[in-house]
Amino acid sequence: xxxxxxxxxxxxxxxxxxxxxxxxxxxxxxxxxxxxxxxxxxxxxxxxxxxxxxxxxxxxxxxxxxxxxxxxxxxxxxxxxxxxxxxxxxxxxxxxxxxxxxxxxxxxxxxxxxxxxxxxxxxxxxxxxxxxxxxxxxxxxxxxxxxxxxxxxxxxxxxxxxxxxxxxxxxxxxxxxxxxxxxxxxxxxxxxxxxxxxxxxxxxxxxxxxxxxxxxxxxxxxxxxxxxxxxxxxxxxxxxxxxxxxxxxxxxxxxxxxxxxxxxxxxxxxxxxxxxxxxxxxxxxxxxxxxxxxxxxxxxxxxxxxxxxxxxxxxxxxxxxxxxxxxxxxxxxxxxxxxxxxxxxxxxxxxxxxxxxxxxxxxxxxxxxxxxxxxxxxxxxxxxxxxxxxxxxxxxxxx
Amino acid sequence: xxxxxxxxxxxxxxxxxxxxxxxxxxxxxxxxxxxxxxxxxxxxxxxxxxxxxxxxxxxxxxxxxxxxxxxxxxxxxxxxxxxxx
Numbered sequence: 303x304x305x306x307x308x309x310x311x312x313x314x315x316x317x318x319x320x321x322x323x324x325x326x327x328x329x330x331x332x333x334x335x336x337x338x339x340x341x342x343x344x345x346x347x348x349x350x351x352x353x354x355x356x357x358x359x360x361x362x363x364x365x366x367x368x369x370x371x372x373x374x375x376x377x378x379x380x381x382x383x384x385x386x387x388x389x390x391x392x393x394x395x396x397x398x399x400x401x402x403x404x405x406x407x408x409x410x411x412x413x414x415x416x417x418x419x420x421x422x423x424x425x426x427x428x429x430x431x432x433x434x435x436x437x438x439x440x441x442x443x444x445x446x447x448x449x450x451x452x453x454x455x456x457x458x459x460x461x462x463x464x465x466x467x468x469x470x471x472x473x474x475x476x477x478x479x480x481x482x483x484x485x486x487x488x489x490x491x492x493x494x495x496x497x498x499x500x501x502x503x504x505x506x507x508x509x510x511x512x513x514x515x516x517x518x519x520x521x522x523x524x525x526x527x528x529x530x531x532x533x534x535x536x537x538x539x540x541x542x543x544x545x546x547x548x549x550x551x552x553x554x555x556x557x558x559x560x561x562x563x564x565x566x567x568x569x570x571x572x573x574x575x576x577x578x579x580x581x582x583x584x585x586x587x588x589x590x591x592x593x594x595x596x597x598x599x600x601x602x603x604x605x606x607x608x609x610x611x612x613x614x615x616x617x618x619x620x621x622x623x624x625x626x627x628x629x630x631x632x633x634x635x636x637x638x639x640x641x642x643x644x645x646x647x648x649x650x651x652x653x654x655x656x657x658x659x660x661x662x663x664x665x666x667x668x669x670x671x672x673x674x675x676x677x678x679x680x681x682x683x684x685x686x687x688x689x690x691x692x693x694x695x696x697x698x699x700x701x
Numbered sequence: 702x703x704x705x706x707x708x709x710x711x712x713x714x715x716x717x718x719x720x721x722x723x724x725x726x727x728x729x730x731x732x733x734x735x736x737x738x739x740x741x742x743x744x745x746x747x748x749x750x751x752x753x754x755x756x757x758x759x760x761x762x763x764x765x766x767x768x769x770x771x772x773x774x775x776x777x778x779x780x781x782x783x784x785x786x
Contacts, residue, residue: 386743408747420746
């Protein structure tokens, strides 16, 4: 197990003989959201030891904690409890203090006698474009898209999606969603264009907007659906996680309920690259991770999607898989993981990468373990265990 | 009017019992929101429905209607329903 410490790492004093002040070193912080609270793990320069900071919001169901890369200090956390309604907490000092949003994501009130929607929980948070400081997007359950322009203090629904009759149909009802409610997730902002957005709906497909969310169009061609259903019907599509390659924003990868896919724009047809996964493993899973610099490299974490959908590691033997050639072939990465009787899996937000070289990978399990690899998945070590069920893992570089 | 606050909401009030005013439950909740911003939305959703595990009692009698009138001298108990996991 990687060593964790509760004491802040002592910083080396800068040398007074340096004529020019060196650029402050950054370090990786891993943001862990769980069914019972949130934890922050602050890494040292080599990512070998981690200082644990938490729990934050002990007892809250925390679906996502995300750091604003535009200022490196602001954290947003999507939370609720078993009894209390959903909210968003904000910290502008990297989690030392938190303040609640003044107006969390909420659907508009409908006239008396009509049945209105109410946000059960905010599921996904995405910082806006680098040119739009303070802009954030949120995806909720039941499915809704919300935007903040003041750093997450107040949130407004985006009616172009939330109230579009086609989208209301494609979103379906609570019965059509995942076991703990339908999710709007994978909100992606094109780094070249703040008006160009993607998102995923479970269920309800992958969608694109080129006008900052005022209007949307589905991109589901090539994606498969559960046997016996018509793939032309948008509502049957269930993307689990969609990621855009930072250094090639025309390439997206997707882990779907029915396979692993790649999309190279301007094409609007997904290619099922999971066909090249080993047959005994299959290409079902939740998370999808892309390399920060190499668009040919991506990671998945397969789960058992057979029979009654156990949603566990296949055969009780966990492993990540990596492609280094855009999905033409995959290699198993299980060094350090349990070799038998390990029946956990990894949820869609619970696997991520840092931006270091070599890339660090991090994943949180349904069994409350946090695992990390400092060498792009070749060797894994357990960073923490005995946490509550992990819902999301994100990384950030902080000074 | 005396209002009993359940433990999950005491991070807002800091106290087990607070004072608030209102001629109805809805008005009382509006007054609580003014005093403790954010508290109401944790109990009442955006369609003005009580959240599934939050219950309101007036002098020990459960109420289901936010328009329920409140009379001077009554006390309100907000409780979290028994549920877990």
